Amino acid sequence: MLALDKVGKTYPNGVHALERFTAQIPQGEIVAIIGGSGCGKSTLLRAVAGLDRASTGSIRIDNIDINAPHEKIGIIFQEPRLLPWLSVADNIGFGLSELPVAARREKVAQALARVGLSDKAKAWPRELSGGQAQRVAIARALVPQPEVLLLDEPFSALDAFTRRDLQDHLLDLWADTRPTLILVTHDVDEAVVLADRVLVMRPRPGRLFAEIDVGLARPRDRASPLFDAVKRRVLTALDRSLDRDVPDSAPAETVGAWW
Amino acid sequence: MTMTLETTALERPDAIKSASSNRWQRFARPLLGILVPLTLALAWEAAVWLGWSNGRLVPPPSRVFATIMELTRSGELWRHITTTLWRVAAGFGLGTVAGTLLGAVSGYWGIARRLLDPTVQALRAIPSIAWVPLFILWLGIFETSKVALIAVGVFFPVYLGVMGAILSVDRKIVEVGRTFRLSGPAMIRRILLPAVLPAYVVALRVGLGLGWMFVVAAEFMGASEGLGYLLIDGQQLGKPAQILAAITIFALLGKTTDWLIELVTAPLLRWQDAFRPGGES
Numbered sequence: 001m002l003a004l005d006k007v008g009k010t011y012p013n014g015v016h017a018l019e020r021f022t023a024q025i026p027q028g029e030i031v032a033i034i035g036g037s038g039c040g041k042s043t044l045l046r047a048v049a050g051l052d053r054a055s056t057g058s059i060r061i062d063n064i065d066i067n068a069p070h071e072k073i074g075i076i077f078q079e080p081r082l083l084p085w086l087s088v089a090d091n092i093g094f095g096l097s098e099l100p101v102a103a104r105r106e107k108v109a110q111a112l113a114r115v116g117l118s119d120k121a122k123a124w125p126r127e128l129s130g131g132q133a134q135r136v137a138i139a140r141a142l143v144p145q146p147e148v149l150l151l152d153e154p155f156s157a158l159d160a161f162t163r164r165d166l167q168d169h170l171l172d173l174w175a176d177t178r179p180t181l182i183l184v185t186h187d188v189d190e191a192v193v194l195a196d197r198v199l200v201m202r203p204r205p206g207r208l209f210a211e212i213d214v215g216l217a218r219p220r221d222r223a224s225p226l227f228d229a230v231k232r233r234v235l236t237a238l239d240r241s242l243d244r245d246v247p248d249s250a251p252a253e254t255v256g257a258w259w
Numbered sequence: 260m261t262m263t264l265e266t267t268a269l270e271r272p273d274a275i276k277s278a279s280s281n282r283w284q285r286f287a288r289p290l291l292g293i294l295v296p297l298t299l300a301l302a303w304e305a306a307v308w309l310g311w312s313n314g315r316l317v318p319p320p321s322r323v324f325a326t327i328m329e330l331t332r333s334g335e336l337w338r339h340i341t342t343t344l345w346r347v348a349a350g351f352g353l354g355t356v357a358g359t360l361l362g363a364v365s366g367y368w369g370i371a372r373r374l375l376d377p378t379v380q381a382l383r384a385i386p387s388i389a390w391v392p393l394f395i396l397w398l399g400i401f402e403t404s405k406v407a408l409i410a411v412g413v414f415f416p417v418y419l420g421v422m423g424a425i426l427s428v429d430r431k432i433v434e435v436g437r438t439f440r441l442s443g444p445a446m447i448r449r450i451l452l453p454a455v456l457p458a459y460v461v462a463l464r465v466g467l468g469l470g471w472m473f474v475v476a477a478e479f480m481g482a483s484e485g486l487g488y489l490l491i492d493g494q495q496l497g498k499p500a501q502i503l504a505a506i507t508i509f510a511l512l513g514k515t516t517d518w519l520i521e522l523v524t525a526p527l528l529r530w531q532d533a534f535r536p537g538g539e540s
Contacts, residue, residue, distance in 0.1 A: 051434060
């Protein structure tokens with residue numbers, strides 16, 4: 001269980017990025033955090049990762065306070081951030097340096113096979129495509145088997161086709177060990193495809209605005225009417241979080257009225 | 260043997276093509292660089308041989324070569340070369356160690372940078388040759404003052420290179436190290452060192468270049484041996500061929516030592532995603 005209790009963050013330059021964010025995320029849940037720019041979603045993720053410290057409130061995983069990077073928490077960034085001087089295999093094994101060599105090599109080989117890049121084990125990161133590099137980053141984060149995996153707009157730099165491919169792939173990998181996933185995104189489609197629950201945030205200062213249970217069976221059909229309905233609920237919440245005046249169950253013809 | 264090779268190659272025309280282009284890459288490309296100096300040298304040789312010039316002030320290559328051979332035969336050249344090499348090695352070693360240590364400290368700790376860097380930058384603004392009189396007073400006119408001058412010349416580019424390289428390490432890569440909870444030493448070993456290496460190699464090569472520059476300055480200020488002494492001696496006794504011989508040997512030594520740094524560090528930098536205009540060299 002990951003428990004966020006009134007987490008707030010004010011940067012030294014006075015920017016009030018996040019205010020009293022509270023959420024309980026049970027083990028194995030997939031949560032998407034979505035919101036306009038400046039709503040503090042990346043700030044929140046960095047605090048959970050232990051990269052930045054929250055100014056107020058507490059972040060606890062299984063009753064352990066998080067204020068520095070923790071072994072139970074992994075993170076995948078928007079860019080792959082592979083170490084260019086290590087081969088693909090060594091990049092994946094980067095977090096396993098405490099293991100004996102044989103065990104490490106076996107885990108890395110498994111992970112490489114799992115993300116379908118066994119033939120690239122000895123390649124340099126510069127030789128990978130964007131999608132391949134991000135798959136290596138996912139493998140690197142998953143190989144130490146974190147309980148919580150944070151994803152900061154992980155697919156936003158990829159083309160639409162690769163993005164869908166990786167979303168499905170991520171769900172596949174998630175099913176292996178079922179870690180908690182917290183995904184920051186600005187892509188409504190991505191949120192609804194992946195998440196059990198969507199948290200919508202509103203900006204200035206960043207705070208929780210709405211919570212939407214997706215409640216669709218997996219695997220999800222991106223073309224089904226139910227999928228569309230959830231997407232519309234998220235979009236409406238997003239619009240309202242930005243103070244755009246949208247009536248609750250807006251009929252299509254009045255949606256256009258606010259602009 | 261040759262026959263079989265040729266027949267198998269003939270059976271596969273694509274193999275011939277790639278083999279010949281490989282040979283072109285291995286041998287012809289470096290030769291391209293020799294073309295211009297070789298042409299100039301031959302032209303001058305011909306000009307003197309044809310009597311267009313007496314070649315007294317600008318001796319032709321053959322006379323320079325003869326001087327080199329003469330110096331070699333008497334064993335003198337070897338003594339001058341080893342003396343100069345020793346001075347450069349000692350000065351380069353000292354300057355590199357000091358520059359690396361101080362540069363690393365200034366790059367890694369902000370407080371050290373604020374404390375040390377202004378002083379180092381102020382000292383850097385002094386033309387290094389200006390230290391010569393003081394070094395002679397302090398360290399005498401023999402080896403110590405010469406090595407010290409070379410070390411000063413090497414120190415600054417290495418210091419600046421190391422500090423700048425550490426300061427420009429990508430924060431995003433450092434964050435990867437943090438998320439894997441690397442300790443301070445592990446962060447240095449596994450993230451900072453490899454990240455800094457390409458810039459460090461450049462700093463070493465610049466430092467070595469300055470080392471060769473300053474060894475000449477050091478040997479001008481009163482030496483009884485060394486390649487710089489050969490230069491001065493050639494000037495005072497009116498032997499331009501000897502001056503050119505010394506210059507040629509400087510060029511060869513400088514290029515060889517620089518190439519050695521490149522050779523030793525190349526395996527460590529294979530990962531670089533570098534822009535190489537005109538293809539791999």
